[in-house]
Amino acid sequence: xxxxVLNDTERQAFATLAERMIEADGIVVGxxxxxxxxxxxxxxxxxxxxxxxxxxxxxxxxxxxxxSRVAALLELVGLGYSDANYSVDEHSLVxxxxxxxxxxxxxxxxxxxxxxxxxxxxxxxxxxxxEP
Numbered sequence: 745x746x747x748x749v750l751n752d753t754e755r756q757a758f759a760t761l762a763e764r765m766i767e768a769d770g771i772v773v774g775x776x777x778x779x780x781x782x783x784x785x786x787x788x789x790x791x792x793x794x795x796x797x798x799x800x801x802x803x804x805x806x807x808x809x810x811x812s813r814v815a816a817l818l819e820l821v822g823l824g825y826s827d828a829n830y831s832v833d834e835h836s837l838v839x840x841x842x843x844x845x846x847x848x849x850x851x852x853x854x855x856x857x858x859x860x861x862x863x864x865x866x867x868x869x870x871x872x873x874x875e876p
Contacts, residue, residue, distance in 0.1 A: 745822075746815035747787050750807075755787040757806035758816050760796040761841060765823050769833040779826035783819060804844030813845045814855065821859040830860075 750758060762783055766776040796803075807813045817838065824834040835856075842852040 746818050747783065749815045750787065750812055753806050754808075754812050754816070755789070756796075757798075757803045758819070759784055759787065759789055760798065761803055761816065761820060762823055763796075765820050765834060765837060766826075768824075768837040769831040773827045775827045776823070779823055783823065800840060801844050804841055807845055810847075813847055814851070817842060817845075817847070817852065817855050818859060821856055822862070825859065825863045830856075 747755070747758065762780055766772050766780050807816055820838055820841065821830065824830040824838065838856075839849075839852065842849070842855075
């Protein structure tokens with residue numbers, strides 16, 4: 745949804761962070777793989793999986809603007825919900841990424857709250873689509 749604001753360098757870093765995100769809790773389910781594949785297609789990477797061993801600090805530094813940092817975090821938190829469970833480990837990774845981006849912790853709280861509301865709206869919309 746927000747990945748269009750990222751430049752090529754930021755897209756590469758995002759793809760790596762997203763790979764780490766789905767592995768954060770040690771359990772990768774089909775819904776997470778599917779969500780990751782969709783995000784990669786959105787940024788023009790297809791289903792390519794590249795191992796990028798750069799440290800978190802270096803990946804976070806790729807995001808030069810507040811806009812790109814917030815966009816990446818919104819998408820990463822959303823990816824955390826792709827298996828219907830934003831785990832403690834996923835939250836911890838997002839917190840580390842946010843800190844490395846030097847984002848105010850209050851901003852991360854607002855990002856996580858926004859994504860939780862967004863997920864709730866999607867679930868409600870899907871419920872409306874159900875046959876009575």
